[in-house]
Amino acid sequence: MKPLAIAASLITLISLAVAVFEKDVSDREFRNPTTVSAAASRIPSGPPVPVIVELFTSEGCSSCPPADALLLKLENDQPIPGAEILALEEHVDYWNNLGWNDPFSSFDYTARQYVYAGALGNGNAYTPQMVVDGRFELVGGRGGQAKDAIEHAAALPRSTVTLTQLHLAPDQGEWTVSADHLPVSGDSAELWIAITETHLHSSVRAGENSGEDLYHAAVVRRLTKVASVDGHKPQPFSTTAKISLRPEWKRENLRVVALVQEKKSRHILGAASSKLAE
Secondary structure (H helix, E strand, O other), X not given: OOHHHXXXXXXXXXXHHHHHHHHHHHXXXXXXXXXXXXXXXXXXXXXXEEEEEEEEEOOOOOOHHHHHHHHHHHHHHOOOOOEEEEEEEEEOOOOOOOOOOOOOEOHHHHHHHHHHHXXXXXXXXXXXXXXXXXXXXXXXXXHHHHHHHXXXXXXXXXXXXXXXXXXXXXXXXXXXEEEEOOOOOOOOEEEEEEEEEOOOEEEOOOOOOOOOEEEOOOEEEEEEEEEEEOOOOOOOEEEEEEEEOOOOOOHHHEEEEEEEEEOOOOOEEEEEEEEOOO
């Protein structure tokens, strides 16, 4: 074979290999560990279905600001008919030793992300990572895949969660959370309550985003597990939760989010949210 023909053949083989690799990466970035046949075509009727969209991010990561902006846009625009997008922006701490200490970061969110890594089958934690209703994970800045995942999640059967504020003090809030229509799955469920704050930003002075002003969606200030439910014989349940509040959090920008989540699969069964009422 002539040298030019050999070179052309090599280029063709390399191009095919790259195409296969890119397709594999794309497929792995949107994982669907459950069967959701035709789910995206079923738009729920009635009130919008709450869908939890978690973003694992860091101010020290140069790839994260576009994902933060996407989450903020999803939260503000609510572009999916039949879905109420509840944003949880969770700042991990494993970027903090690379030049910039993220003021919103916590090991609690790093630990939560590693639990997802095991449950979703990718075995890897990365930023920016978006997890939709504990079922689907994707690279955080991919708007099309994010919308597809939200549509899928909104079309799936879910539990009914209600959230009622009982008391609010400067340093603490108290809520009643109730859940009904829990599935009999053999997987116990956990009730989590998150306190989020919007309109937060940082002027980053070091690290990969040095010199940038970064603006965030609903940053998780506190995430607390408050109850567990037996998955073998679930019954409607109600519990009262007291969550401490820090004085530097701006009360007018705070929201409480309650979610019921299976312990092993990490599937979110239902959620509810409300602004803090004075």
